[in-house]
Amino acid sequence: MAKATPRKKKTSAVSAVKKKKTQSRSRKQPRDTSERIGDLARQIASHASKGRDPFLDIPTRALSNVAFSPRKGIIEMGGNAQRRSFFNLSQARKFMQTTLVASGASELIKQGKTTSIRDLFYHCKHTIKGTKENTFDDQSESDPIIEDLEVAINSMREELGLFAEPKGAMVGPMVLVDQGDTIDLAHMGSGGYAIPSIVEAEIIQFKKCDAKFVLLIEKGAVWRRFNEDRFWQKHKCLIIHGGGQPPRGVRRLLWRLHNEQGLPVLVLVDNDPWGYYIYSVVKQGSINLAFESQRMAVPKAKFVGMSSFDAERFNLPSEVTIKVTEQDIRRAKEIMNYPWFANKKHWQKEIRHMLKQGVKLELEALSAKDFSFITETYLPAKLASKDWLD
Amino acid sequence: MAKATPRKKKTSAVSAVKKKKTQSRSRKQPRDTSERIGDLARQIASHASKGRDPFLDIPTRALSNVAFSPRKGIIEMGGNAQRRSFFNLSQARKFMQTTLVASGASELIKQGKTTSIRDLFYHCKHTIKGTKENTFDDQSESDPIIEDLEVAINSMREELGLFAEPKGAMVGPMVLVDQGDTIDLAHMGSGGYAIPSIVEAEIIQFKKCDAKFVLLIEKGAVWRRFNEDRFWQKHKCLIIHGGGQPPRGVRRLLWRLHNEQGLPVLVLVDNDPWGYYIYSVVKQGSINLAFESQRMAVPKAKFVGMSSFDAERFNLPSEVTIKVTEQDIRRAKEIMNYPWFANKKHWQKEIRHMLKQGVKLELEALSAKDFSFITETYLPAKLASKDWLD
Numbered sequence A, B: 001m002a003k004a005t006p007r008k009k010k011t012s013a014v015s016a017v018k019k020k021k022t023q024s025r026s027r028k029q030p031r032d033t034s035e036r037i038g039d040l041a042r043q044i045a046s047h048a049s050k051g052r053d054p055f056l057d058i059p060t061r062a063l064s065n066v067a068f069s070p071r072k073g074i075i076e077m078g079g080n081a082q083r084r085s086f087f088n089l090s091q092a093r094k095f096m097q098t099t100l101v102a103s104g105a106s107e108l109i110k111q112g113k114t115t116s117i118r119d120l121f122y123h124c125k126h127t128i129k130g131t132k133e134n135t136f137d138d139q140s141e142s143d144p145i146i147e148d149l150e151v152a153i154n155s156m157r158e159e160l161g162l163f164a165e166p167k168g169a170m171v172g173p174m175v176l177v178d179q180g181d182t183i184d185l186a187h188m189g190s191g192g193y194a195i196p197s198i199v200e201a202e203i204i205q206f207k208k209c210d211a212k213f214v215l216l217i218e219k220g221a222v223w224r225r226f227n228e229d230r231f232w233q234k235h236k237c238l239i240i241h242g243g244g245q246p247p248r249g250v251r252r253l254l255w256r257l258h259n260e261q262g263l264p265v266l267v268l269v270d271n272d273p274w275g276y277y278i279y280s281v282v283k284q285g286s287i288n289l290a291f292e293s294q295r296m297a298v299p300k301a302k303f304v305g306m307s308s309f310d311a312e313r314f315n316l317p318s319e320v321t322i323k324v325t326e327q328d329i330r331r332a333k334e335i336m337n338y339p340w341f342a343n344k345k346h347w348q349k350e351i352r353h354m355l356k357q358g359v360k361l362e363l364e365a366l367s368a369k370d371f372s373f374i375t376e377t378y379l380p381a382k383l384a385s386k387d388w389l390d
Helices: A033-049 A092-111 A117-124 A139-153 A220-228 A248-261 A273-284 A290-296 A326-336 A345-357 A363-368 A373-384 B033-049 B092-111 B117-124 B139-153 B220-228 B248-261 B273-284 B290-296 B326-336 B345-357 B363-368 B373-384
Strands: A055-059 A066-069 A074-077 A081-085 A169-171 A174-178 A181-184 A204-209 A213-217 A237-241 A265-268 A302-305 B055-059 B066-069 B074-077 B081-085 B169-171 B174-178 B181-184 B204-209 B213-217 B237-241 B265-268 B302-305
Touching: A033 A055, A033 A092, A033 A139, A055 A092, A055 A139, A074 A290, A081 A092, A092 A117, A092 A139, A117 A139, A117 B220, A117 B363, A139 A290, A169 A220, A204 A248, A213 A220, A213 A248, A220 A237, A220 A363, A220 A373, A220 B117, A237 A248, A248 A265, A248 A273, A248 A290, A265 A273, A273 A326, A302 A373, A326 A345, A363 A373, A363 B117, B033 B055, B033 B092, B033 B139, B055 B092, B055 B139, B074 B290, B081 B092, B092 B117, B092 B139, B117 B139, B139 B290, B169 B220, B204 B248, B213 B220, B213 B248, B220 B237, B220 B363, B220 B373, B237 B248, B248 B265, B248 B273, B248 B290, B265 B273, B273 B326, B302 B373, B326 B345, B363 B373
Parallel strands: A213 A237, A213 A265, A265 A302, B213 B237, B213 B265, B265 B302
Antiparallel strands: A055 A081, A066 A074, A169 A237, A174 A181, A174 A204, B055 B081, B066 B074, B169 B237, B174 B181, B174 B204
16 A cells, blocks of 8 residues: 655645634534535526626635644634635636536435546536537546535535545444445454445444444554454454545544444554554544544544554564654654644654654564464553553 | 556566466365475475475466466466575575465464465564574565465465455345355445455355346446446346456455356456456456466456447547547557457457547546436446447
8 A cells, every 4th residue: 555645735834824713613504415505506696697796605725724723623624715706717617617516416416326526527527518618627627626615515525425436344343224224243254344435324324333442443454353353342342444544434434433422433553654644634634624624533533553662562573663764754743743743742752752763663563473463462452551642 | 546557567578478388287186275385394394304405396477487378268377487495595595485484374374364465574574593684674575475385385375364455345136154244245235345355265155146247347436336326236246346456355256256156247447458457357367466367367257348439339428538648558559469359359449449539438437428327328238239348
């Protein structure tokens, strides 16, 4: 799995937004997404029929409009918005695209269907009659418009019926209903239940839950070890993996399990900057999707490992450590300065120790002791002593 | 998903191996993998105790030892092997590594466990007593040794208890048993059954099957459309995706469904060189894993789309086509020259038409007609007229 470090542009300036005032984006009454698209359309039509310039107000999705709320523990969008007018040469194209995407989403909802963001792009792409102009030339044009629409009507793309490539699996002592099918997650064999991209309550309902917590594991291959050793049965938990950086479906599912079922979320990742970053996104949300933190971030999530102190604590041979690269060092320092890590002494100690040792550690390194060391010794010891970082 | 074109090195010289004599690697009696590792160990011990130089014979995994069998329709390994001796300075390290990996695999089998190839690397990595020499420095050293062991004892890595990252999902009218859990693939909701990395008969048994064929879909997002529209119910088939190029678990599962359940396999991919290549690997096997074609390749698999003639046939708007790149053209020509395509007129016509039109087509392009055009019109028309390529 490629461990791409997120683009510097998006992360390096984070600390600058630390103290910005956040908009109180309190959840609206749960109104129908379709109705909200209708409101948008009626507003445009009303302006047009009165001979006025139709416009849309789109909340600004940029670093300048993002802030960390220490009280809520999540990254949030600020209150700035940009007006997008039809009779403005530089905005007319985007205005047209926004209404097209809204119309496509509305069609989807009416048909009771879901589709991929790529599908929607093709669905909305056509040549405008009598011209040689395409509505969209590339998916890179339609994806940001989808995000615009999400913030404009305060609906997640999943509520618009849109999704990206699915990833991740889950097992554990829980029964859920997925589109009418009852699924017992304690009887899913070695493969597990494939987590869909859309896990909203209309599609997935939780039925019976005997789990005491959720364990998010970074990698599918490590998850398999936990499943094979039936860790979830011994420790009464749900085990989930998201195939690296968890996709939106997995994050939203964590949110729902945490908020609706009251399950604590523990995160188990490699000890490297990428692992820290995965934890950070699960906990506080990400900067470029700040508008969705409220419905995805789990600010009480705990980091259960691997810690940079684990090599000594569990007496791992030095051969299984990996030397950090220049890029690792740079990323680690950036992460140390994230506002949500900067004020936490234990996190400063954790990351400083990694830098001092000059090595990183993968979950698989524990196999140097024994194949099941991770499930039989390592994690049980951590759980027993509540040895995790907040 | 990254659509990396496979390295040229591996593919461009394929036609050169067209006529090479293939070794008759008839399947041995299904003897226990553990026993075969034991044989290997006993042979080494016996040489050592007689004061002779211990050695291993490793079948050569290289283009020079690979050939396409037109009769069987798969890519096969030839009969060349290389001797790896302990008392040979340039071979001693690899000899040591091979025995270590064999010992690790043997331990796994004895413990009744499976693990990832990365895990095994860590498990086997240590500093040799009294020296500063590591048994392995990097996973790039242990992975090829695993392949060596696979061919040396004629066992797939899955039989050695080893796997890579899992990927892919499946639903349809079938009941299977996965590690004792009965799983009804017709009641898996929107997520589906996550296909594990190891699908051998010891882990997965097929129980009841009402499916008439298997449909392999390139992308998870398109698979979701087929699942949502319950295509598998109307057309009595299993629908599977492998998240792009299907991983070994998915390929092996296709093989088992085809050979044990007698189900025809249809492949639905994008119309581009990458899609052709995915089909090619499912059908004939891949060059660098030629030794596993026998247990993974499905030479009777059919290519059901997308075809370069589909844009005209289904009257798709020209805006949804994508211009081919220089790299696409080069890859398409390489694929045309694969021995298994070179003699097939319909395949030459198919690829030549793509090159002539100068465009490629994604499955999602069909959404320009309607979100469910692919499940309600496109594929049913193809199935009704048996419009597929062999």
